[in-house]
Amino acid sequence: MKEKNLVILCIVFAVLIGLVFVKKSMKPQIPTTEEVSDIISLSINSDDLTEIIIRLGDGKSDDAEKPKNVHLAKEGDHWTVKTHYGVYARDNVITNLLKKLDQLKGELRSNTKGVLGDYGIDDEQAVHIQLHRQDADHIDIAVGTQKAGFQNNFVRIGKSNAVYIVNENLLSALGVRGEGEDRKLDTNKWVDKRILHLDPNDVVGVTITEGHGSVQRTAIDITRELVDGKKQWKSAIPYDISLSASKIKAMIKVFNNMYAQDVVAPDVEGAFDAPEWTGVFTLEGGEQIKIIRGIEEPDEKYYVKQEGAGHFFHIGESTFQTRNNQQGNIFANNPLKANENNIDEIEIRDLVNKKKFHVLKKVPQEAEAKDEDSDEKAEKKEDVWETPKGESVEIAKVRDIINKIKGIALEAVLRPEASIDGAMVIRIVNDGVSREYTISKDLKLDTGKECQFLNIDGNTQSYCASKPAINALQNILP
Numbered sequence: 001m002k003e004k005n006l007v008i009l010c011i012v013f014a015v016l017i018g019l020v021f022v023k024k025s026m027k028p029q030i031p032t033t034e035e036v037s038d039i040i041s042l043s044i045n046s047d048d049l050t051e052i053i054i055r056l057g058d059g060k061s062d063d064a065e066k067p068k069n070v071h072l073a074k075e076g077d078h079w080t081v082k083t084h085y086g087v088y089a090r091d092n093v094i095t096n097l098l099k100k101l102d103q104l105k106g107e108l109r110s111n112t113k114g115v116l117g118d119y120g121i122d123d124e125q126a127v128h129i130q131l132h133r134q135d136a137d138h139i140d141i142a143v144g145t146q147k148a149g150f151q152n153n154f155v156r157i158g159k160s161n162a163v164y165i166v167n168e169n170l171l172s173a174l175g176v177r178g179e180g181e182d183r184k185l186d187t188n189k190w191v192d193k194r195i196l197h198l199d200p201n202d203v204v205g206v207t208i209t210e211g212h213g214s215v216q217r218t219a220i221d222i223t224r225e226l227v228d229g230k231k232q233w234k235s236a237i238p239y240d241i242s243l244s245a246s247k248i249k250a251m252i253k254v255f256n257n258m259y260a261q262d263v264v265a266p267d268v269e270g271a272f273d274a275p276e277w278t279g280v281f282t283l284e285g286g287e288q289i290k291i292i293r294g295i296e297e298p299d300e301k302y303y304v305k306q307e308g309a310g311h312f313f314h315i316g317e318s319t320f321q322t323r324n325n326q327q328g329n330i331f332a333n334n335p336l337k338a339n340e341n342n343i344d345e346i347e348i349r350d351l352v353n354k355k356k357f358h359v360l361k362k363v364p365q366e367a368e369a370k371d372e373d374s375d376e377k378a379e380k381k382e383d384v385w386e387t388p389k390g391e392s393v394e395i396a397k398v399r400d401i402i403n404k405i406k407g408i409a410l411e412a413v414l415r416p417e418a419s420i421d422g423a424m425v426i427r428i429v430n431d432g433v434s435r436e437y438t439i440s441k442d443l444k445l446d447t448g449k450e451c452q453f454l455n456i457d458g459n460t461q462s463y464c465a466s467k468p469a470i471n472a473l474q475n476i477l478p
Contacts, residue, residue: 036105039155039164042139044102044131046095050074051132054174056185057124066184070175078197081190085311087263088192097173101129101141106155106164113161119154120146121163126156127174127185143170145183193260195291195304195313198281200252205282208327210414211275212446219414220327222248223282233330240456241410241463242332254326255279255291260313261301268312271295271303277324293320325449328411328464335463336437337430338405340383345429346401348477352423352441355477357401359385359393397478404473410454410463413445420453420462424470439465 056068071082072089079089109119116122121144129141144154144163153170156163175186208220221236222243233243277293293315294303300317348357362384385393405426420440427436440453440462451464 036107039104039106039157039166040101040139040141044098044139046074046098048133049098049131050134051130052079052094053128053130053132054185055128056176056183057126059128061184066178066182067187068185070185070187070190072190081187084187084191084263085265086309087311088194088197089190090192093190098131100168100170100173101131104155104166104168106166108162109154109165110163111161116156116161116163118146119144119163121154121156127171127176129174143174145171145176147171191263193263193313194256195258195260195306195315196256196281196289198252198256198283198289200249200256202283203252203281204284205280206248206252207280207282209278211277214274216278217414220330220412222330237412237461239331239412239461240459241335243330244332247332248330251327251329252281254323255281258315258319258323260304260315262314264312264314266305266310266312268303271312272305277320321447324447328413329409330412331410331463333409334406335410336405336408336426336428336435338402338428339430340399340402342431343402343428344432345427345434346398346405347425347427348401348473349425350423350474350477351425353474353477355474357477358388359398360388362386400476401473404469404476407472408454408469409466411466413449413451413464415453415462416443416445423452424474439470442467 050073052070052072054070054072059069061068067083069083072079072094073082074080079091079094080086081089110116117125120126121142123142125145126142127145129139129143131139131141133139140158142156144156147153148165151169152165152167154163155166155170175189176183177186178184204224206220206222207218209216210219211217218237222233223236224231224233226232231245233245233248235243272292272294275292275294279291281289281291283289290307292305292307294305296302296317297314301314302317302320304313304315304320305311343361345360346357348355350356364382364384382395385395385398387393405428420443422438423441424439425436426439427434436457438455438458440451440455443451443453445451445464449464450467452467452470453462454465455462
């Protein structure tokens with residue numbers, strides 16, 4: 001009997017040991033989770049929507065610094081921010097939000113009305129999104145203000161009590177900032193602060209007018225026309241220099257990428273009574289977009305508006321002046337047409353440094369072929385440059401001076417009413433035609449731009465010459 005009991009005990013002990021090994025070899029069970037599923041059954045597409053309303057709680061706020069309501073509306077092919085005087089919205093921000101909502105997937109966490117407040121997703125706490133569709137139907141989405149970690153948010157649809165957890169930071173995408181009573185919607189997140197919204201390829205006319213007291217003067221007036229089947233820019237102001245299509249396009253792009261500091265209400269009386277700058281951009285269809293710069297604010301910014309818009313912009317003084325100083329860069333390179341092959345004579349008089357440089361080209365005859373019966377062509381000798389007295393001048397020096405003249409860039413600007421003292425005279429005989437260019441002393445314009453005006457053959461039109469290029473020419477004269 002004792003032996004039998006001992007055997008039984010051994011068997012039980014062996015079974016227990018076996019169970020221990022089996023348990024150790026088994027993987028721990030993972031707790032089951034709810035199934036991930038699509039939360040919104042309808043497709044969300046920007047093309048199908050007419051309005052997007054975002055509100056925090058009931059959307060009401062007595063503090064303008066803590067807005068709780070954003071109203072976006074589709075107008076034509078772009079979105080506007082109705083709660084910001086109808087300014088253009090940032091389409092990419094809207095597209096990003098709609099993409100997140102369209103692909104929203106989550107796990108069910110609760111379906112009980114009594115615990116909605118725990119998720120910050122009851123009607124008084126949640127961020128509500130209304131997506132209005134063209135068919136007059138709309139989708140209601142609520143996002144809880146209580147987070148589940150940094151990335152995860154809680155969501156429910158319509159009046160449903162079903163709360164889902166989603167792996168998306170929707171609060172950030174909606175522009176929710178702060179906590180508790182300080183929570184607000186960042187309305188600037190939706191505002192496009194670009195002054196202009198142009199396609200530079202569609203612009204066929206640019207007119208810029210500058211105001212000096214009560215006097216308005218046209219600084220730029222150019223139009224793009226079709227000449228012999230080719231697009232060509234022409235100027236209503238007569239210039240002696242060819243226009244550059246690529247530079248005009250670059251100038252339009254500069255204005256098209258001008259951003260404001262703020263969008264403000266159009267309630268400042270007299271802000272545009274005496275505009276100091278007006279730009280009119282004409283499009284291919286005949287539509288004109290007019291931008292006006294008004295008075296200067298004490299804190300180094302201007303009022304700017306687009307004619308017909310329901311808002312004003314605040315734009316930094318330096319931002320505007322940068323564009324203003326670049327607007328005249330519309331001429332082709334090498335405006336003085338300094339081409340070594342065509343130049344017959346160069347005369348430069350530096351009136352400030354009392355220098356003079358005067359050379360004439362002597363074209364040598366072609367060298368005779370070594371053998372009359374040879375088919376080899378005669379080699380062309382290099383041009384020879386001489387002073388009027390017949391003294392030889394190194395061709396390298398002449399080429400260096402020609403290159404410096406080529407580097408002079410000209411811009412269209414308004415010339416001051418006062419007379420300008422001359423600093424340099426350049427006379428170039430090109431293919432037998434003589435032209436004289438008079439360059440003024442340094443001058444600082446009202447915009448702060450430094451200029452040396454260049455006048456051609458005594459005409460009334462003058463151009464702003466680049467000061468570094470003039471200095472480079474002066475420094476190289478012998």
